[in-house]
Amino acid sequence: MVPHLTTALTGPLLELEQHILDAQPQIEHWFRTQWQDHAAPFYASVDLRNSGFKLAPVDTNLFPGGFNNLNRDFTPLCVQAAMSAVEKVCPVAQRFLLIPENHTRNIYYLQNVAALASILRHAGLQVRIGSLLPEITAPTTLDLPDGSTLTLEPLKREGDRLKLDGFDPCAILLNNDLSAGIPDILKDLDQPVIPPLHAGWSTRRKSDHFGKYDRVAEEFARLLHIDPWLINPMFATCGQINFQERQGEECLAAHVDDLLKDIREKYQEYGVNEDPFVIVKADAGTYGMGIMTVKDASEVRDLNRKQRNKMAVGKEGMAVTDVIIQEGVYTFESLADAVAEPVVYMMDHFVVGGFYRVHTSRGKDENLNAPGMRFEPLAFETALTLPDCAAAPDAEPNRFYAYGVVARLALLAAAMELENLAP
Template sequence: MPPVPHLTTALSGPILELEKRILEAMPTIEHWFRGKWQSHTVPFYCSVDLRNSGFKLAPVDTNLFPGGFNNLNQEFLPLCVQAMMAAVEKICPDAHSILLVPENHTRNTFYFQNIAVLQGIMRHAGMNVRVGSLLPDITSATTIHLPGGNSLILEPIRRKNNRLSVENFDPCAVLLNNDLSGGIPEILKDLEQIVIPPLHAGWSTRRKSQHFFAYDSVAQEFAELIKIDPWLINPYFSSCGKIDFHEKKGEDCVAAAVDEILKELKEKYKQYGVHEKPFVIVKADSGTYGMGIMTVKDSEEVYKLNRKQRNKMAIVKEGLSVSHVLVQEGVYTFESINQAVAEPVVYMIDRYVVGGFYRVHTGRGMDENLNAPGMHFVPLAFDSSCVLPDHEALPDAAPNRFYAYGVVARLALLAAALELDRSSPRSS
């Protein structure tokens, strides 16, 4: 199976020297990745938000509990199934039954469509899959009706000794599509079954700053491998703790980090002849769903937040307070679909890129977070020929551009592997 499918993209902009370098180095890159996967445990599945500014291509977020399988193009499903077979064989070679545990916080139909697609992928890979809910009000098998006539059955999870089950079903492994933002439930602790991703991958313990610290080392090594400036694939970042936006605590740390990153960016923009105004993103150091995020172009803005802005920054998913923030270089996105700002999201199962989609927002600018209410998704579509990047075409031809996206997404996947190795209870 090729590591990256051959896709069309929304962007056909200027030829990027970065993409040219990545394309020319393809054999070297693939050999390097193969070596890395021999010495690191690849996450079970992962999605990466990328931003392509025309002069830089970098990951800005990495999700280890991806919730958008329903947004993938249907033509990607064979790739998903093949990759799922590889992923399951590593974890549970004799696996035939898996309990899938979804999020608690949402009854969103689109999210349940994601669960249904994920369940379908695993069934096509030869697994028996049942969906077990942690919600206390799910006391018996409950059918969720989905658009298109499909349905999903949620069942109450039972624990006996150190095993989870649903009625008449004793699974080999437990697959979480629940990112544990609200903490690790007692029912999931100390199980004898394999839990994937591991509990320490959840947002109750994980930090974005730890991920980008790992990514920093990956990007440096990769940049040396193909002889590029690591900044072209790596956003500057810093982190601050002891934050309380309501009480205005920790603002000096945030403002100082913003100043430092803006100073570094001005030098880089000058070096590369970039005429845009540099900006910084301040976001909660854990959590997802685009909550607790703001765009900053001057450190003084940190001190001038109004009450509404402070409330927005202080609380994230499941009502959790923000006490740590990631201060990250803002990467422009110059991609658009029908005049709306877009960013690619790349999906991986095991070490394989299995597809992706564009997150599109008609109400946001190219320097803003697009993961916000009002966004919609446009699946990436296969090109007519679908095997490998086209070495005869220009570097910004659709399949070649997506090859570059797949490479940078896999760098983030490798960083996640390093991050989980370092944070594993076994390594402490």
């Protein structure tokens, strides 16, 4: 069964979905041509927001950490996509070394690592897990809630190869976003490292990604003869911010004010009776840190000490000096009376499933990637790539097809982004 989904099913979004359904053959042909020119990332997840009048990505993660939240019915799809991704990176690969984040106390994240390792093993690979933690000096077995275990092993660098005891991997798969920088042990290896080191947050910027997404959305909008704003959040950037020292506040406030005006004009054009808002967040990083909802420029001038401290530091304690000011996209979806947003997972260029991020104490204009969130697997009756063109645009497979299309647009933008970042 598909979870109950409550959405504003009126206005331009239904029109957008109808455009997507009508153009399904052209869309799939267009994607095929794009993937000939751009190599898809090994895997990714995309956070979407469906406001009823707009459907847009708000974040793209190239080191997805929620494979344990996917519906198990989609495991075969994950395995097939993993096979395709592996063949492109290293066709003769037999052994993968999986390097996770250092969250040994986060049992949910460890379940993700176990789920990812299981997918790779079903794809025909030997998989072992190496830890960057200095305290892991011997194989360490951790218990998981389902009764299974996960063994972390210490990494060994021998020349230009990374190994474990008795295990010389063909390739290194990172599930660590390198927020704290690139460790020396990972540099200049002769084994393929996937995703590449420049995909980590020590190099990558959200503004670069959404700059590439602008280009993708414009081209896709021409294909469908729609306004690209319907699938694209506007954004601006502000550098040299120091929240604790209150430096850059006027720059930030000016960008907030300009963006709110632009959003307000679009709302008037489409008859949207909501208050425009923006999301201010660190231009690098993840895990929902350093994020705030703003509806008036005065709010970023009047931050109290607690708010400034919260915005000043991101994951791994890294100082936030650059922010992206992104058009806020309402979510009008709910699950059991809690605000929800869909997260779509991909491997290679295939959609392999997703889930709802649900939060009972957050509003429709707030970031849901925060403590207290939970996840509900999307139990699709059909895959996200199988629309029913004879049904209504908001029928379950069609709405989920639209999600898959927009997520793949973000994936394509990430492919272009990585090409640009490659050394």
